[in-house]
Amino acid sequence: MIPVQGFDGQQVAVLGLGRSGLSAARALREGGATAICWDDNPKARETAEGEGFDIRDLSKDSAFDHISRLIISPGIPHLYPAPNPVIAKAWDAGVPVDNDIGLFFRSLATGDWDRFDTAPRVIAVTGSNGKSTTSALIHHILEEAGFRSQLAGNIGRGVLDIDPPGDGDVIVLELSSYQTDLARALTPDVAVFTNLSPDHLDRHAGLGGYFAAKRRLFAEGGPDRAVIGVDENEGRYIANQLSEGATDDRVIQISSGQKLSGPGWSVFARKGFLAEWRKGRQVASIDLRPIKGLPGAHNHQNACAAYAAVRALGVAPRAIEAALGTFAGLPHRSQIVGEKDGVTYVNDSKATNVDSALKALLAFKNIRWICGGLQKEGGLEALSAGFGHVRKAYVIGREADAFAVQLTGLETEACGTMDVAVARAVADAEAGDVVLLAPAAASFDQYDSFEKRGEDFVARVTAQLGN
Incomplete structure (x- = not known):
């Protein structure tokens, strides 16, 4: 404590x-x-x-x-x-x-730190999507590299429940917009911004308020190093605000899908390969394609963010590569839960908004897609960019018919409940298909949480496969 x-x-x-x-x-x-x-x-x-x-x-x-x-x-x-x-x-x-985050930051350092060779450090991760996987991946890499690390915040333990850190320890925090918005103290050593997409708009009175809550971690916190996803304008804005010039390596820019150039420090993934560039030249490269725990471009972005964060602490590229290969992924986030007769079953119940669901659709092909639930603001139109990967949608939720109508151009079946959706998808699936739960909606019309929804999916798949 x-x-x-x-x-x-x-x-x-x-x-x-x-x-x-x-x-x-x-x-x-x-x-x-x-x-x-x-x-x-x-x-x-x-x-x-x-x-x-x-x-x-x-x-x-x-x-x-x-x-x-x-x-x-x-x-x-x-x-x-x-x-x-x-x-x-x-x-x-x-x-x-x-809030408890503010109490944590004002209370973490003690007089005992004066005796340490290396003061404990805090890596704080925020963003719309991928922050849980990124936080868990940072924690995993650190432990594999020989650091003592604790994972807390919006994932793992409460921030005040962790053990007082010792000499050279690292604390990895996942922080939501609800947490960063109010905390009166925010002083991480390394702060990570994964990406931004519309979410929690009622709580923050729109996208601008939501972004402002995320930005506080950087504007108020003044981290020694900032890892910034620059695939959206909001990330580019933060990176520009924090940087004193093109060669300022206190800011590490990350991307999935575009090559980042310039004399600064960047980490990006293209066509399944992660590359680190510093001072205008490539210094490391990792093939992410064989890593089962990190499928798809969105997880490659998470890998870039985690890589950059631990590089900021001095972890060597080879040690990071070895740790990435042993990362099993998180429950309910592109989690492979079964394979039978050439069909793969994936639980991405955490894909509660359109942006995260689209990333899941783009990560796989030949998808039997289980979706639906309590729809959020903004509609479903943006999902159409992933429809080319979908063979059929099986819609759950109390408003399954209304949800299905919005999936223009897809073959859909309004199933209503998870048991019906899984049974129909299993019956239709052929070798090479992926049965994917990526709801693009909140769970609260039928479940207490996205975890409960994911657990139900896993249980239904297990029963159908006879495992």
């Missing part, structure tokens, strides 16, 4: 008692503060009370008397589409609002 510094003997309110909220409360108590906790869910309050925390309805008048700070969980809106009433009360009372 990382004890929170700076609030010894003070009362700090915690709103939202899920994983990050309870973790923050424990870390505050470990640092000498009194955590005053509240959640609208009675079961969550009961759990916190069972751990000895004070429970106070923070929506009541005078609830913020003697409170030094309010810590909120990522899922609680603090500005758009409207601020939570408790947050509005904190504003009125002049109480600063923060």
Whole structure:
């Protein structure tokens, strides 16, 4: 645990008692503060009370008397589409609002670091798609290269639940826009921006607000090195804002699909090969095509981001190449879950938006595509660029018929449920086909999470294949 510094003997309110909220409360108590906790869910309050925390309805008048700070969980809106009433009360009372990420960065360094030969370092990863795979891949490479590494944030453990880092340790954080938007302290050593596509638009009042939340990691954090995906204008903008000139190697530009030129530091993937260039010449190359855990151009972009991040810490190209070859991938992200009679079954339940689903479609051919769910803003038109890889779509979700109608030019079947979709896809599949779950939609019309949806797909495939 990382004890929170700076609030010894003070009362700090915690709103939202899920994983990050309870973790923050424990870390505050470990640092000498009194955590005053509240959640609208009675079961969550009961759990916190069972751990000895004070429970106070923070929506009541005078609830913020003697409170030094309010810590909120990522899922609680603090500005758009409207601020939570408790947050509005904190504003009125002049109480600063923060989250567990802010507490982490203000509390990580301690006096013990003065004895270390190499201070611990933090690599923070954000972006719309690929940040989980990129974070896990960085962590995997570091461990394979002999570093002590911990993975936390939006993946793995809560940021305040990790062990205090030792001499030369590295902490890898995946950070969502919900986390970067509010944190009052953001000071990673290396910050990574994978890409940007429309997502969480209601929470950020549009694409500009969403991008601004991501950009805070770089504008507020001032990382020593920044790894920036430049396949969208937003990434090019960040890279330009951070750089002092073409040869400034504090910025490492990455791309999937285009060759990056110039005298600076760049890592890019084209036709399945990763290349690193510095000062106008190529210094390393890796063939990514045989790596089963990283299929498709989108995963090659993830490989470029992870490669650049660990190169910034001095890891050698050969060590990175060896580690890439042993990366198994993450559950629900281009995860191969079965192969039989020449048919491959892939779980990409994490493809919850159009952009990530399109990347999955472009990664495979001869696809029996299981898609559908709670559709997000923006429509499905952009998916048409991948329709040439699809043999047939099997649509799930409560609005399966309406979803299927939008897939113009594809043969579709409105299946409604996962069991029907998997059964129909298995029955239709021929050798060389890929049965792919890439929903292009949220899961909440039928499942509690994309993980539950992916687990259902895996269970149905397993049953159909008789494994």
